[in-house]
Amino acid sequence: GAVVSQHPSRVICKSGTSVKIECRSLDFQATTMFWYRQFPKQSLMLMATSNEGSKATYEQGVEKDKFLINHASLTLSTLTVTSAHPEDSSFYICSARSRQGANTEAFFGQGTRLTVV
């Protein structure tokens, strides 16, 4: 199946700093990428939908100025957690759907474990 690569897999940062997470579709063009947040033993909560070349659509309650999303190409979307605080510590996961065709399944990256100290 299609491959979505997410980097880094783990990051520890100091409170107040910013962290960038990359999500790449390796073998297909992704018109749309999604960013999820997952707390321990909980389900995936959609944070935002990212469309190539346009502004991301954020879910209710998600601060767009804190979670900056850029989808500059059909194979790369980035999520930047700005001025991170301990409560931002979580597992962040991206997914991508292919540009066209019937097989527009959503494929997920490996996830990024963010720890803010």
Add this chain to the structure above:
Amino acid sequence: GENVEQHPSTLSVQEGDSAVIKCTYSDSASNYFPWYKQELGKGPQLIIDIRSNVGEKKDQRIAVTLNKTAKHFSLHITETQPEDSAVYFCAASPNYGGSQGNLIFGKGTKLSVKP
């Protein structure tokens, strides 16, 4: 909007037995229903999916059934093995193939297969 309920939250079976996980959805416009397996510390992996024009789909030991009238779908795993132990998520998508197509997830089922 769409709401997906998943049961049970935990499921323990003996190796070789079958496991069934059930989900219900609320939005009749949803037309794509994938199932994901998530191992600890990893992203979800698509294991099987079904579209609203199909009632059942099977892939080796895994099968999914869909009842559009009742708005529920189920995952069936036969001949379970210890490596099937993981958290399983169902999801529904009201805009499959469209420009958005976000997935709404159930809360997950932690499956434990005992040797």
